[in-house]
Amino acid sequence: MSARFTDQTVLVTGAGTGIGRAVAVAFAAEGASVVLAGRGAAPLEETHALIAAAGGRSLVVTADVSRADDVQALVRTTVDHFGRLDVAVNNAGIFRGGAPLADLPVADWQAMLDINVTGVLHCLQAEIAQMRRAGGGAIVNISSNLGAHTRIPNVAGYLTSKAAVSALTRAAALDHIQDGVRINAVSPGAADTTMSLRPGESAADRTSRMKEESPLGRVSSTEEVAAAVLYLASADAGSVVGTDLVIDGGAAA
Numbered sequence: 001m002s003a004r005f006t007d008q009t010v011l012v013t014g015a016g017t018g019i020g021r022a023v024a025v026a027f028a029a030e031g032a033s034v035v036l037a038g039r040g041a042a043p044l045e046e047t048h049a050l051i052a053a054a055g056g057r058s059l060v061v062t063a064d065v066s067r068a069d070d071v072q073a074l075v076r077t078t079v080d081h082f083g084r085l086d087v088a089v090n091n092a093g094i095f096r097g098g099a100p101l102a103d104l105p106v107a108d109w110q111a112m113l114d115i116n117v118t119g120v121l122h123c124l125q126a127e128i129a130q131m132r133r134a135g136g137g138a139i140v141n142i143s144s145n146l147g148a149h150t151r152i153p154n155v156a157g158y159l160t161s162k163a164a165v166s167a168l169t170r171a172a173a174l175d176h177i178q179d180g181v182r183i184n185a186v187s188p189g190a191a192d193t194t195m196s197l198r199p200g201e202s203a204a205d206r207t208s209r210m211k212e213e214s215p216l217g218r219v220s221s222t223e224e225v226a227a228a229v230l231y232l233a234s235a236d237a238g239s240v241v242g243t244d245l246v247i248d249g250g251a252a253a
Contacts, residue, residue: 002030003030003031004030004031004230004234004235004236005027005030005031005032005086005087005230005233005234006030006031006032007031008031008032008033008084008086008087009032009033009034009035009078009082009083009084009085009086009087010024010027010032010033010034010035010086010087010088010089010233011034011035011037011074011075011078011085011087011088011089011127012024012027012034012035012036012037012088012089012091013037013038013063013065013088013089013090013091013092013119013123014037014038014091014092014093014142015034015036015037015038015044015047015091016036016038016040016042016043016044016046016047017043017193017194018191018193018194018195018222019091019142019188019191019193019222019225019226020038020047020089020091020092020142021043021046021047021050021222022222022223022225022226023089023091023225023226023229023230024036024047024051024058025047025050025051025054025056025226026223026226026227026229026230027087027089027230027233028051028054028056028057028058029054029056030230032056032086032087033057033058033059033082034051034056034057034058034059035058035059035061035074035077035078035081035082036048036058036059036060036061037061037062037063037065037074037092038062038063038092039062039063039064039092040062041060041062044060044061044062045060048060059077059078059081059082061074061077061078065090065092065115065119065120065122065123066114066115066118066119066122067122068122068125068126071119071122071123071125071126072126074126075126075127075129075130079130084134085127085130085131085134085137086137086138087137087138087139087140087233088123088127088131088137088138088139088140089139089140089141089142089229089233090119090120090123090124090127090139090140090141090142091142092115092119092123093115093116093119093142093161093162094111094112094115094116095112095155095158095195096108096109096111096112096157096158097154097155097157097158098154098155098199099154100153100154100156101156101157104156104157108157109157112157112158112160112161113157113160113161113164116158116161116162116164116165117161117164117165117168120141120165120168121168124139124141124168124172124183127139128172128176128179128181131179131180131181132176132179132180132181135180136179136180136181136182137180137181137182138181138182138183138184138232138233138234138237139172139181139182139183139184140183140184140185140186140229140232140233141165141168141169141183141184141185141186142165142185142186142187142188142229143162143165143166143169143185143186143187143244144158144162144165144187144188144189145187145188145189145246145247145248145251145252146158146159146162146189147159147160147161147162147163147164147165147166147187148162148163148166148167148187148244149166149187149244149246149248149252150251150252162187165185166185166187166244169183169184169185169242169244170242170244173241173242174241174242177241177242182237182238182240182241183241183242184232184237184240184241184242184243184244184245185243185244185245186225186228186229186232186244186245186247187244187245187246187247187248188220188225188247188248189214189219189220189246189247189248189249189251189252190206190210190214190219190220190248190249190251191219191220191221191222191224191225191247192219192220192221192222193222196219206219207219213251214248214249214250214251215249215250215251215253216249216250217249218249219249220247220248220249224247225247228245228247232245
C-alpha cells in the first residue's frame with residue numbers, strides 16, 4: 001500500500017456507511033488523518049473503530065450538511081484538531097424515489113435538494129474558504145451516474161439533485177482553481193450499498209438483476225469507487241480539474 005496522503009487531513013461527509021465509509025478507510029490506510037462527519041454518531045463510531053483497528057487516525061464529528069452553521073463548525077473543528085484541511089469528500093446524500101414526478105411528495109423533493117444540493121454548497125463554501133486561506137487543496141463531490149449521465153423512471157427528484165451536483169462541481173472548479181483548490185466529482189452507478197437495493201430486494205436478488213442490467217454484469221464495490229476518489233484527490237491528478245468520473249460498469253456508456 002502506498003502512502004499518498006501521509007501528514008494530510010481529509011474530511012469525509014456521510015462517512016458512517018457505504019461509499020463514505022470505504023472512502024474514509026481508504027484514506028486512513030494511505031496515511032491520512034480522517035474526519036468522519038455525519039448526522040448520526042453510532043455509524044461514524046463504527047467507521048472510527050475500523051480505522052483504529054488498522055492503525056489509522058480519525059475523529060468523529062456529528063454534523064448536518066443541510067445546516068450551514070453545522071458545516072462551518074465542522075471545518076473549524078477539523079482544523080482545530082488536526083491543524084489543516086487538505087482534502088474534502090462531500091459524500092453525504094439521500095435517496096427518495098419510487099413514484100412518477102406528478103406523485104413525488106414535495107417533502108421528499110425538498111429533502112433531496114436540502115441535503116444533496118444545498119448540503120454540497122454549504123460544504124464547498126466552508127472548505128474552499130479554509131483551503132484558499134491555506135494555499136490550496138482538493139475536493140471531490142460524490143454525484144451519481146443518474147442525473148447528468150443517464151436517467152431512469154420514477155426518480156425525478158434524485159435525478160435533478162445529482163445533475164445539480166455535477167453542474168455545481170464544474171462551476172466551482174472553474175471559479176476556484178486559481179485559488180489552488182482542485183474540485184472534481186465521482187459519479188457512481190449501482191454500488192454494493194443498501195441504496196442500490198430495490199424495495200424488498202436481497203443482495204442475491206440484486207446480483208441476479210445486475211447480470212442482466214449492467215454491461216459489466218455486477219455492481220461496483222465500494223472500494224472501487226473509493227479508489228477513484230483517492231486518485232482525484234491525489235497529486236497524480238494534479239491537472240484534473242472539473243471532471244465528473246463515472247464509475248458504473250458501463251451503464252451510462
